[in-house]
Structure formats: structure tokens, C-alpha cells
Amino acid sequence: MRIFYFDPDDKRRQVQTVYLENILNEVEVEVASQLAGPLGALAKLEHHTPFDLVLVVAPPSIAVFELYQQTQQKGTRVAFILMSEHSLSTFAGMEGFQSQNPKNDYVQLPIAPTDFREIILKSLSPSYGQRVIPAFQKVRLIHFLRFSKALCNVYVKLSNHKYVKVINAGSTFDRHDIEKYREKKVSHLYIRNDDFERFQVTIHETPFLTFQSDKMSEADLQKCLGNTHAILKEMILEIGITREIADLAEKSVDEIVNLAYQQQDLAELLKNMQLRLDYIYDHSFLTSIVCCEILKHMHWNTEDKVKKLVMAAILHDIKISDPNICKIDSSLDTRLQSYSTQERKAFFAHPMETSLLITGVDFISPEVASIILQHHETPEGDGFPNGLHHSKLSLLSCIFIVAHAFVQKNLELDFDPDQQNKIFEELIKRFSLGSFKSVLDAFSNLRA
Structure with a gap:
């Protein structure tokens, strides 16, 4: 057929x-x-x-x-x-x-x-006259490591003709339950198409799996964050990011988070973001890794530069609570129309407000505040909040903006290795101006 x-x-x-x-x-x-x-x-x-x-x-x-x-x-x-x-x-x-x-x-x-x-x-x-079989969608096994309860039935595929239910809707599971499939070289579990349609399964949007973060102890939260980092690193390694760089970024993230917890205003915002473990946290953590990868290819990965970009990555969306609006990168995005005037105003203001929040904090460089302020600017000068042309943006800001866009696109496509050429082509078309071009020239080595 x-x-x-x-x-x-x-x-x-x-x-x-x-x-x-x-x-x-x-x-x-x-x-x-x-x-x-x-x-x-x-x-x-x-x-x-x-x-x-x-x-x-x-x-x-x-x-x-x-x-x-x-x-x-x-x-x-x-x-x-x-x-x-x-x-x-x-x-x-x-x-x-x-x-x-x-x-x-x-x-x-x-x-x-x-x-x-x-x-x-x-x-x-x-x-x-062929036998019709139920239609299933596959879901990467590593998604399940992050959660503990399934809201729909989950299946394992035994053959082209047979799927067996392994997790019942509403039941809980733990890491050990999932690891046994990894040991058997199973890379995906399956859910029915109607459930897939309802839940729109992606790396950052898996509501058919859940956990109750409000009941987590500090130890449970740190364990969950550790699982999250492991999952996100495994995803990004599939597209060519080196493990050495991913580990370096994770170490820097841990150090920066510990510093941020010492500052009262940042501590509360950061803990709220970590407890949600949603798109905002995923995007921030992955952006820190990609920033480090770009620095490596630019032969500019000094400890000082790494910490500035990683700190900007972790803090840049810390004042936003709605993960969906964080998926919007441009002021021209039609999805903004679904938000109220007040919500749109807050979104356009968040780079400035976050930059002001961290200005004057003793362990945060002024360059970090500048990167955060500029992270929604564009090469053509039609970004926000200040509409800066590429010639007015610092090289560190250009690195961050490219990494930010790269992660955003990959999260949309579930870090599919087969889509990387397409993503790079889009980035080249969008960022081949000024300092952005030198960033892309270095980062394109990732495709080699």
C-alpha cells in the first residue's frame, strides 16, 4: 500500500x-x-x-x-x-x-x-481488505522520566500489529518503571491518536503527564530539577551539542541559581519558575547550553563570558508567569491578539523590568542586564523594547538572541535531528547582518 x-x-x-x-x-x-x-x-x-x-x-x-x-x-x-x-x-x-x-x-x-x-x-x-489497526502516536521515553502520573493510557509497541497497555490512565509511575524500558532499548512509548490530539504532546507541553509540585519538598524539587536537566541535555545532545559543553552550562546554572537564591527578590521569582518546570524553565536552561556552544565555536568561551550568558539565560524571563506567551518572539506575532491589552503591555515591558530588577545586584554584571534588555531586539531594528538596529547591539547580546531563537525553534520541533538544516537555513535568512553573521558563521560548525 x-x-x-x-x-x-x-x-x-x-x-x-x-x-x-x-x-x-x-x-x-x-x-x-x-x-x-x-x-x-x-x-x-x-x-x-x-x-x-x-x-x-x-x-x-x-x-x-x-x-x-x-x-x-x-x-x-x-x-x-x-x-x-x-x-x-x-x-x-x-x-x-x-x-x-x-x-x-x-x-x-x-x-x-x-x-x-x-x-x-x-x-x-x-x-x-487489509486489517485496520488502531492508530497510535509515539512519545519519547525520556519525557516520562520527568513526571509521575499519566492522565491517559500508555502503550508499548510489540509489533506492527500489537500494542500493549503498560500504564493505566490516572495511575502513577516512577523512574524505575521507565528505566526498565530503556534497558530493553525501547526509545518510545505510545498513546492513542485521540489522546495525542487532546494533549498536543511535545517536549515542553506534555499535559497527559503530570506531578504535584506544590507538595514537593526542597529535596524532591532538586531531584526533579536534576531529572529535567538530564532529559533536556539528552535531547540537545542528539543535534550535535557536545556533552562537555552541556555539563559546563549545567554547572554554571547551578552556581548562578545558588547565588540568585541569596538575593530576596530573585529568590522568590526563581523558585516559582523552578516549581512550574514548564516551557520557561526548559527554554532558559537550554538557551544557556546553546550560548556556551556558540562561545566554544567562537573560541571565546572564557569563564567570565560563560557566566554572563548563562546568567542572562536563567533570568531573562523570570518575571513572566505564562509559559505560552514566552513562545512568542516578535511583536508582529498574531498569537499576541489572544492576550488582553494589559497582558501584551506586560510582555513588551518584561525585558526592561527584568533588567531594572537585576541592576545593582552585586554579583550580576551590567552586561547581563544589557543582554536581558536586548534579548527581543532584531537585526533590522523592529524588535522591542527599544527597536535597536544590529549595529547597536553588543556581541554578547547577538550570541544570546541567536541561541534564544535556535532553542525556541527546536522546542517547537521537539529537537528533531532531521529538522536541523531547515532551522539553520531560517536562522541564516534572519540573522545574516553585522555581528549576528559572525555568530552564525561560528555556530554553523554545529552542522559539520
Whole structure:
């Protein structure tokens, strides 16, 4: 069974590909994200062996009719399904395509996973008679090390045909329960697609797993932080960061946290951030590691520079309590529209307020306050709070801003090693100006 799937939306394509791979036994899914080019959809349809189903998810700006014509030239009645948020009438040339083959279909998005599954089966299963199996999504095993209670059923995969429940919804587990799977070289556990859809599982957003931090003792919190550091380091090592640098950053983080706890205002904010163990803490810790990696490639990783950047990484979002707004990097991001005027005002002010908070603290360099003040500035000068052009930003600030952006993108993509070239290409396009360019030139060694 061969399915061709075209979708220019990276996030949706990744999710739907997993759905497709689990709907039927022994299914092969060929994907494409662009229309033209040697790896584009048109070339793949022309040169690859025939497909049983062509699934296209696209806006009207994509020349879908070209794809449809390509499938018809093969001389076989290939099922063709078009999905879009726009009406069929907006796709030039596609009028009446459903009548040309009873398996052809048009589907208006959005669509629930169960409905998606039924539509695919309707086009394929009557003529293939293959046994349908439940669709599951895999979740990295290391995610489970951080939590102690599952809010949905969790499964282990024994074969392509068999999944066995190993953690019941609502039950607790400990590190030992998970380590036994690691010892057996199991890298993923599985949850059902409907649970995956509800919980949107990623490294920084795993609400199907939980713990009660408000009941933690100081010792429990430190143990949990230790697990968190181990998990985050394991993720970032997969994309080429060296263990030596990750360990160096962790040591610096520990030293800086101990210093911060000696300052009353910082101590309360820092403990609140640690207790949440959410995106803000993950992002801060990982940014400190990437800053150290960049310094290494710039041959500038002195103890003084390391501590300044790590301190900025740990403290830069310490006054923010909503982890979701921290995922926003630009004042032009449309997600800001979902926040109140007061929340947006506080977000735009947090670099200045945090910088003022730490100014004058005896163990914090003025350069740290400057990095924090500038961490949402951009090369073009359209950032905030001061709209500074790249020529007005310090080299340390440029390092931090690049590391900040790199971590943010990787957290969105769950530190997928296969996405690193794409991330670097985006960074190069965004930061190839002034001091930013020298930072990227050094950091690009990570891809070597």
C-alpha cells in the first residue's frame, strides 16, 4: 500500500504522516512539502512507482490541478483526496474531479483525527481488505522520566500489529518503571491518536503527564530539577551539542541559581519558575547550553563570558508567569491578539523590568542586564523594547538572541535531528547582518 501525501504545512504534515502510517498495515507514505524542484511533488509523482492514494492538503495558491493531472497521466484510477480550509470552488480546474473517480473526495478542514481516518479508509480499504489497526502516536521515553502520573493510557509497541497497555490512565509511575524500558532499548512509548490530539504532546507541553509540585519538598524539587536537566541535555545532545559543553552550562546554572537564591527578590521569582518546570524553565536552561556552544565555536568561551550568558539565560524571563506567551518572539506575532491589552503591555515591558530588577545586584554584571534588555531586539531594528538596529547591539547580546531563537525553534520541533538544516537555513535568512553573521558563521560548525 503506497500513499503520496503533499502538504506545505510542516507541523500538520508531521502529525498526519504518523496517522497515515498507523491506519493500515504495511503502508508506505511518500511525503512532499513543495510543488516543484527535484524533491517536489510533481517530480515524485512522475518518477516514483504508482501510488494507491494521493492526498493533497493545500490552499488555493498551490496549483493542485497540476498534481491532479500528473496522477491521471499514469493511466490508473488513483484515488485523489483534496483537503483544504477553503472551498473547492477556489481551486482552478478541480471542478467535478470527484465525479471522475468514486474514490476521489474533497474534505473541508479542520477535521477530527477519527474523521480523517474514516475518509482514508473509505478510499482504500474496500479494494484492499487489509486489517485496520488502531492508530497510535509515539512519545519519547525520556519525557516520562520527568513526571509521575499519566492522565491517559500508555502503550508499548510489540509489533506492527500489537500494542500493549503498560500504564493505566490516572495511575502513577516512577523512574524505575521507565528505566526498565530503556534497558530493553525501547526509545518510545505510545498513546492513542485521540489522546495525542487532546494533549498536543511535545517536549515542553506534555499535559497527559503530570506531578504535584506544590507538595514537593526542597529535596524532591532538586531531584526533579536534576531529572529535567538530564532529559533536556539528552535531547540537545542528539543535534550535535557536545556533552562537555552541556555539563559546563549545567554547572554554571547551578552556581548562578545558588547565588540568585541569596538575593530576596530573585529568590522568590526563581523558585516559582523552578516549581512550574514548564516551557520557561526548559527554554532558559537550554538557551544557556546553546550560548556556551556558540562561545566554544567562537573560541571565546572564557569563564567570565560563560557566566554572563548563562546568567542572562536563567533570568531573562523570570518575571513572566505564562509559559505560552514566552513562545512568542516578535511583536508582529498574531498569537499576541489572544492576550488582553494589559497582558501584551506586560510582555513588551518584561525585558526592561527584568533588567531594572537585576541592576545593582552585586554579583550580576551590567552586561547581563544589557543582554536581558536586548534579548527581543532584531537585526533590522523592529524588535522591542527599544527597536535597536544590529549595529547597536553588543556581541554578547547577538550570541544570546541567536541561541534564544535556535532553542525556541527546536522546542517547537521537539529537537528533531532531521529538522536541523531547515532551522539553520531560517536562522541564516534572519540573522545574516553585522555581528549576528559572525555568530552564525561560528555556530554553523554545529552542522559539520
